[in-house]
Amino acid sequence: MKNFKSRAIPSNIALYTVLSAPQTDETWGENWGEPVRISADGGNSPSVELLGNGSLVLASGRTDNQLRFSYDGRGTTWDGPFRPWTNYPTTGGETSGEFAGWYRYDPDSSGCCLYRPMRHLGSSGTMGVEAISGTQAFVIGDNCGSGWGCPCPWGAGWMCPQRAGGYARGTTHGLWKTTVTVNNGRAGRLDLPAMFRNDQLTVVETSFSRYGLCPEGIAGCRQSYAAFAFDGDIRSDTSLVTPNRSVTLRLPRAYQLTGVGLHMNLQGDDDARIQVSTNGVDFSTPARAARDGYLRPFASPVTAQYVRISDPNPITNTLEAFLNEVELYGS
Structure with missing residues (x-):
């Protein structure tokens, strides 16, 4: 050399x-x-x-x-x-x-x-x-x-x-x-971020948890906010977390929904529970087609103004991220 x-x-x-x-x-x-x-x-x-x-x-x-x-x-x-x-x-x-x-x-x-x-x-x-x-x-x-x-x-x-x-x-x-x-051809995606910014989309829950690594106690944990579910960031750094690991969305009107896109952390093997309602009181669980990655399509369109997303698994860690990002598809 x-x-x-x-x-x-x-x-x-x-x-x-x-x-x-x-x-x-x-x-x-x-x-x-x-x-x-x-x-x-x-x-x-x-x-x-x-x-x-x-x-x-x-x-x-x-x-x-x-x-x-x-x-x-x-x-x-x-x-x-x-x-x-x-x-x-x-x-x-x-x-x-x-x-x-x-x-x-x-x-x-x-x-x-x-x-x-x-x-x-x-x-x-x-x-x-x-x-x-x-x-x-x-x-x-x-x-x-x-x-x-x-x-x-x-x-x-x-x-x-x-x-x-x-x-x-x-x-x-x-x-x-x-x-x-990037348009990947998934037709009918509702603009949830714009709805949220314009106060047209409401997260019914009002109590949001602190979560994450908390070596100095709960006060040192990351504070969760409703906006985290619609900020375009799928990481657990910005996650919507509630004490019962359930989130209910109220849309500005009833929509014909064809599916839900979810980036979330589940505390077990069971997939997310998705329920819908037209009045916020009576909820039903739509039949679902085969899951496609993050997308959970419905077997047929459903009419809904309220959408509830829950972790059906037993809660084992109250400090874990929950709903990182949600998208709704329909018209």
Whole structure:
């Protein structure tokens, strides 16, 4: 290695996914399938976000910044890539030989030269993605990889590409942002977040629990709020929790409902109990069709202005998250 005078940062950062079998407490982290290659590139810093409507958003990069969508939330098929931001140099790279299309950095103190693909310069291809509603994700990334993506004053960064040029979006170190809306074809989804913001949707229960890890006692627990069920965040960090693990929603009017989408924590093997009512007094339990991931469809449409969602299992932990996100489908 003492005589090694050049080294290349690999360009073959392929993108893979790996799916697991259904997980239980006893098999958590086991029974993974074989990696499936999605793309020959785009494998830099992948991250996945699950939206409230069941879609997956996959963000990764190099080349560029790439977004892919799995509309059924299973991650077996992906639509894309879609490129929300592209910025890389088009001049200053090698034009012939083994490293054609690569940028050759100036030799370091040992005389070694580092090479990087021109298409990997500019934006780092590392993004942040966060669900902001049941169908939308907020995406943010950079224009130049800090210290290496764009030219910079000598000493200001690590081996900056001083001779590179022709950046479509310039060489300013800054951030870009966008909001993406993912429509997975689930027709008739009621806009519960808007109803709640406009005081048209009411959570009948008025007592919301503290929950989570409470090493210093109940006062140090996270406080639950009604809005947590409609904020687009399916994590247990924002969960609607009541003492009896039951939540009743009052809609602005009666709807023909076809199903309920739930992201929730249950304290046993029995699935969520879903009951409906037209008057808030007499509740019935509609027959349900086969569950599809987070979606619990009804066997036939039901008329309801009230929807009650409960955990039918015995309560074993009063500090556990309950209803992280709810969606209603109908018209």
